[in-house]
Amino acid sequence: xxxxxxxxxxxxxxxxxxxxxxxxxxxxxxxxxxxxxxxxxxxxxxxxxxxxxxxxxxxxxxxxxxxxxxxxxxxxxxxxxxxxxxxxxxxxxxxxxxxxxxxxxxxxxxxxxxxxxxxxxxxxxxxxxxxxxxxxxxxxxxxxxxxxxxxxxxxxxxxxxxxxxxxxxxxxxxxxxxxxxxxxxxxxxxxxxxxxxxxxxxxxxxxxxxxxxxxxxxxxxxxxxxxxxxxxxxxxxxxxxxxxxxxxxxxxxxxxxxxxxxxxxxxxxxxxxxxxxxxxxxxxxxxxxxxxxxxxxxxxxxxxxxxxxxxxxxxxxxxxxxxxxxxxxxxxxxxxxxxxxxxxxxxxxxxxxxxxxxxxxxxxxxxxxxxxxxxxxxxxxxxxxxxxxxxxxxxxxxxxxxxxxxxxxxxxxxxxxxxxxxxxxxxxxxxxxxxxxxxxxxxxxxx
Amino acid sequence: xxxxxxxxxxxxxxxxxxxxxxxxxxxxxxxxxxxxxxxxxxxxxxxxxxxxxxxxxxxxxxxxxxxxxxxxxxxxxxxxxxxxxxxxxxxxxxxxxxxxxxxxxxxxxxxxxxxxxxxxxxxxxxxxxxxxxxxxxxxxxxxxxxxxxxxxxxxxxxxxxxxxxxxxxxxxxxxxxxxxxxxxxxxxxxxxxxxxxxxxxxxxxxxxxxxxxxxxxxxxxxxxxxxxxxxxxxxxxxxxxxxxxxxxxxxxxxxxxxxxxxxxxxxxxxxxxxxxxxxxxxxxxxxxxxxxxxxxxxxxxxxxxxxxxxxxxxxxxxxxxxxxxxxxxxxxxxxxxxxxxxxxxx
Numbered sequence: 150x151x152x153x154x155x156x157x158x159x160x161x162x163x164x165x166x167x168x169x170x171x172x173x174x175x176x177x178x179x180x181x182x183x184x185x186x187x188x189x190x191x192x193x194x195x196x197x198x199x200x201x202x203x204x205x206x207x208x209x210x211x212x213x214x215x216x217x218x219x220x221x222x223x224x225x226x227x228x229x230x231x232x233x234x235x236x237x238x239x240x241x242x243x244x245x246x247x248x249x250x251x252x253x254x255x256x257x258x259x260x261x262x263x264x265x266x267x268x269x270x271x272x273x274x275x276x277x278x279x280x281x282x283x284x285x286x287x288x289x290x291x292x293x294x295x296x297x298x299x300x301x302x303x304x305x306x307x308x309x310x311x312x313x314x315x316x317x318x319x320x321x322x323x324x325x326x327x328x329x330x331x332x333x334x335x336x337x338x339x340x341x342x343x344x345x346x347x348x349x350x351x352x353x354x355x356x357x358x359x360x361x362x363x364x365x366x367x368x369x370x371x372x373x374x375x376x377x378x379x380x381x382x383x384x385x386x387x388x389x390x391x392x393x394x395x396x397x398x399x400x401x402x403x404x405x406x407x408x409x410x411x412x413x414x415x416x417x418x419x420x421x422x423x424x425x426x427x428x429x430x431x432x433x434x435x436x437x438x439x440x441x442x443x444x445x446x447x448x449x450x451x452x453x454x455x456x457x458x459x460x461x462x463x464x465x466x467x468x469x470x471x472x473x474x475x476x477x478x479x480x481x482x483x484x485x486x487x488x489x490x491x492x493x494x495x496x497x498x499x500x501x502x503x504x505x506x507x508x509x510x511x512x513x514x515x516x517x518x519x520x521x522x523x524x525x526x527x528x529x530x531x532x533x534x535x536x537x538x539x540x541x542x543x544x545x546x547x548x549x550x551x552x553x554x555x556x557x558x559x560x561x562x563x564x565x566x567x568x569x570x571x572x573x574x575x576x577x578x579x580x581x582x583x584x585x586x587x588x589x590x591x592x593x594x595x596x
Numbered sequence: 597x598x599x600x601x602x603x604x605x606x607x608x609x610x611x612x613x614x615x616x617x618x619x620x621x622x623x624x625x626x627x628x629x630x631x632x633x634x635x636x637x638x639x640x641x642x643x644x645x646x647x648x649x650x651x652x653x654x655x656x657x658x659x660x661x662x663x664x665x666x667x668x669x670x671x672x673x674x675x676x677x678x679x680x681x682x683x684x685x686x687x688x689x690x691x692x693x694x695x696x697x698x699x700x701x702x703x704x705x706x707x708x709x710x711x712x713x714x715x716x717x718x719x720x721x722x723x724x725x726x727x728x729x730x731x732x733x734x735x736x737x738x739x740x741x742x743x744x745x746x747x748x749x750x751x752x753x754x755x756x757x758x759x760x761x762x763x764x765x766x767x768x769x770x771x772x773x774x775x776x777x778x779x780x781x782x783x784x785x786x787x788x789x790x791x792x793x794x795x796x797x798x799x800x801x802x803x804x805x806x807x808x809x810x811x812x813x814x815x816x817x818x819x820x821x822x823x824x825x826x827x828x829x830x831x832x833x834x835x836x837x838x839x840x841x842x843x844x845x846x847x848x849x850x851x852x853x854x855x856x857x858x859x860x861x862x863x864x865x866x867x868x869x870x871x872x873x874x875x876x877x878x879x880x881x882x883x884x885x886x887x888x889x890x891x892x893x894x895x896x897x898x899x900x901x902x903x904x905x906x907x908x909x910x911x912x913x914x915x916x917x918x919x920x921x922x923x924x925x926x927x928x929x930x931x932x933x934x935x936x937x938x939x940x941x942x
Contacts, residue, residue: 237719238719240730242730242733243733245734246734247733247734248734248735248736266733533676533677535677537680558719559719560718560719560721560722560723561680561719561720561721561722561727562680562722562723562726562727562730563723563726564726581758582758585729585730585758586758587723587725587726587757587758
C-alpha cells in the first residue's frame with residue numbers, strides 16, 4: 150500500500166470542460182495516520198426489481214440454511230452463493246387488494262419500497278416516501294448524488310397502467326415524497342451524462358449532430374488525469390487505469406448503441422440510444438451503476454429492470470408473447486416454461502453483474518462486500534398475484550453486517566418492511582416504524 | 597336510474613383460540629366453517645395461543661377439511677392458497693394433548709396421515725399479531741367481529757402493533773370473548789393462563805365486548821349423540837376423532853366458544869344479553885361483572901326458551917358438509933381481475 154503524507158480527498162474529481170469524473174477508492178485517499186484505523190469504504194444500498202412475479206418452484210431452494218445447489222432460475226447465481234442471502238416468506242400486505250379491487254401490479258410496485266397502500270387513482274397519486282429516499286436524505290452530503298434511479302423500459306408518469314392505477318406506480322420505485330416519484334433514467338447516454346457531465350442532458354437530436362465529432366469524456370479530463378497519475382503509486386495508477394478504461398468502454402457501448410439505432414427504422418419502439426438487446430442494455434446500465442459506486446458518486450440506487458405489468462416480449466429468447474400475459478399461465482406448462490426462461494434470463498444478467506462487483510477491489514476487500522443489493526419482485530406467483538413469500542435475495546454482506554451464504558425462511562406474513570428497516574439501520578438511519586414493519590428483520594445473528 | 601349498491605360482504609371473523617385444549621375451540625371452528633358455507637360469515641384469520649405446532653397443524657387440518665377436495669389435477673384457473681395459521685411462539689400453553697394426537701397421528705391402512713396438513717416447522721405458521729392485523733386491513737369498517745376462544749395473549753400483542761388500536765377501532769364492531777364466568781365466578785382456565793393479558797384486554801380493547809362465561813358453555817353443552825349421528829356422512833372426520841379422544845364417549849361437551857361464534861354471526865334470537873358494565877379480573881384469574889351505564893362490556897346469558905334451538909343449531913352447522921373451495925373467478929371479483937389471454941404475436 151502506498152502511503153502519502155497528504156491524503157487525496159475521497160470525493161475528488163477529474164475535471165474538464167463540462168465534465169466531472171469521480172475517482173475510485175484509492176490507497177492515496179487513506180491518510181497514513183488512518184491506516185491503523187483501517188478506513189472503511191462506504192456502504193451502498195441497491196434495489197433491483199423484476200416485475201410480474203417469479204415461477205417460485207424454480208426460485209426457492211427446497212431447503213433452508215447453507216446454500217448449495219440452486220434451482221433452475223438461479224443456476225447462474227451458484228458461483229456467488231457465498232455472497233447471497235435468500236430470504237423467504239417476506240410479505241407486502243399493502244400490495245394486496247385491501248378493498249381496492251383489481252390492480253395488483255400497480256399496487257405491488259407502488260408499495261415495494263414505500264410500504265404504503267398506494268391510492269388507487271390515475272390523477273392525484275399518493276404513496277409514501279420510499280426507504281431508499283429516506284436513506285438518500287441521510288447520505289445526501291456524503292456523495293455527489295443522494296440517489297440514482299435507473300430503469301430499462303418505460304418512464305411514462307401519466308395514464309392508467311393497471312386497472313385504475315397510475316403509471317406513476319408501475320414505472321417508479323423511488324418516491325421522494327407522497328406525491329413525487331423519481332422517474333428512472335432509461336437512456337444510457339442520459340445516465341452517463343448525469344454521472345460525468347455538468348448536469349445538462351442533451352436532446353437526442355443534438356446528440357446525433359455531435360456524434361460524429363464527439364470525443365471521449367476522458368479527453369476533457371486528460372490534463373487532470375495526467376497530473377493525478379504523477380502523484381500516485383503503481384497500485385493506484387493501475388486501479389485508476391482500469392477504472393478509466395471501464396468508463397471508456399461504457400462510452401464505446403453507448404456510441405455503438407446510438408449508431409446501431411440510427412441505422413434502424415426510425416419508428417422502432419426503443420428511444421434513441423437505448424440498446425434493443427436487453428442484455429446489452431442491462432450491462433450498460435449496471436456498468437454505470439458500478440462506476441458510480443466505485444467513484445462514490447452515490448450510495449443509493451433503485452433499478453427497475455422492467456416495469457411492473459410489462460408485456461415486453463423476449464425475442465432474444467425466442468419468446469414473442471408478452472411477459473405479463475405469459476405469467477397468467479393458468480397452469481399451462483408451455484407458458485410456465487416461457488416465464489421460467491424469462492426469470493432465468495434476468496437472473497443470469499444479475500449474476501454477471503454480481504461477478505463484476507466481486508471482481509473490483511475496494512479497500513481490503515471487494516466492492517460487493519460494501520453493498521446490500523436486493524434482487525427481487527413485488528409479486529411471488531404472478532399467475533395468482535400473490536403478495537406473500539416475495540422472491541427476495543440480499544447480495545453482498547453489507548460491510549460485514551449481513552451473514553450471507555444461507556437461506557432463511559421467516560414466519561409467514563413477515564412484513565417486507567422489516568427488511569427495509571434493517572437495511573436502513575445499516576445505512577445509518579434508525580427508524581422505529583416504517584410501513585407495516587414490526588421490527589428489524591434479523592439476519593446477522595441467525596445460524 | 598339508481599345504481600345498484602354493492603352490499604358489504606358477510607361479517608369477517610377473526611378467530612383466536614387455544615385449539616387442541618379440549619374440543620370447545622374445535623367445535624367452534626366447525627360451527628364457523630358451517631356458517632361460512634352458508635355465506636353468513638367469513639373466517640378472515642385463524643390463530644392459536646397454544647405454542648405447539650400440533651395446534652396449528654390441527655387448525656390447518658380443519659381448514660383443509662372444510663375447504664373440500666382440491667380441484668382435479670391439471671384444472672385451469674385460479675385457486676387461492678390456503679390461509680396461513682397464526683401460532684403464539686412463547687405462550688404459557690404448549691403441551692401435546694390427546695385431542696391433537698388423535699387427529700394428527702391417525703393413519704390410513706397404508707400408513708399415511710388421514711388428515712394431511714402443511715404445518716411442520718415454525719415458519720409454516722404466522723405471527724398471530726401480524727396475521728390478525730393484516731386480516732383487519734382487508735375488512736370494511738365495522739364489518740368484523742373478533743372471537744376470542746383462548747387466553748388474551750395474542751390479542752394484546754395485536755394491540756401493541758403500530759397503528760393497530762386505530763385499525764381495531766375502525767374495523768371491529770365487537771369482541772366476543774369466551775372466557776371467565778359471569779356475573780362472577782371462580783378463576784377460569786383461559787383467564788388464569790394469562791391474567792395480565794386478560795386484564796389489559798378488558799381495560800384497553802377499544803370496541804364493545806361481550807363475554808361468554810363457562811356457565812353458558814356448561815348450560816348449553818354440545819350433544820355427544822350428534823357426533824355419532826350428524827357427522828356420520830364422513831368416513832373420517834377430524835372433529836369426530838377429536839371429540840372421541842377428549843373424554844370417554846358418550847358425553848356432552850361444554851362449548852362456550854360455540855356460543856361465542858353463534859352470537860358473533862347471529863346476534864339475535866339465540867341468547868340474552870346483560871346490561872352494560874365493566875368486567876374486572878382479579879389476580880387469581882376470577883372475573884367479576886359490575887353494572888355501569890357507560891360500560892363497554894356485557895355478558896351473554898342463556899335464554900331458556902331458546903336452549904333447544906341453540907343446541908340444534910350447533911349440531912346442524914358444525915356437522916355440515918364442506919362447501920368446495922372456490923375455483924376460478926370469484927363472484928365478488930371484478931371482470932378485470934380475470935387474467936388476459938396471452939397475446940399472440942407473429
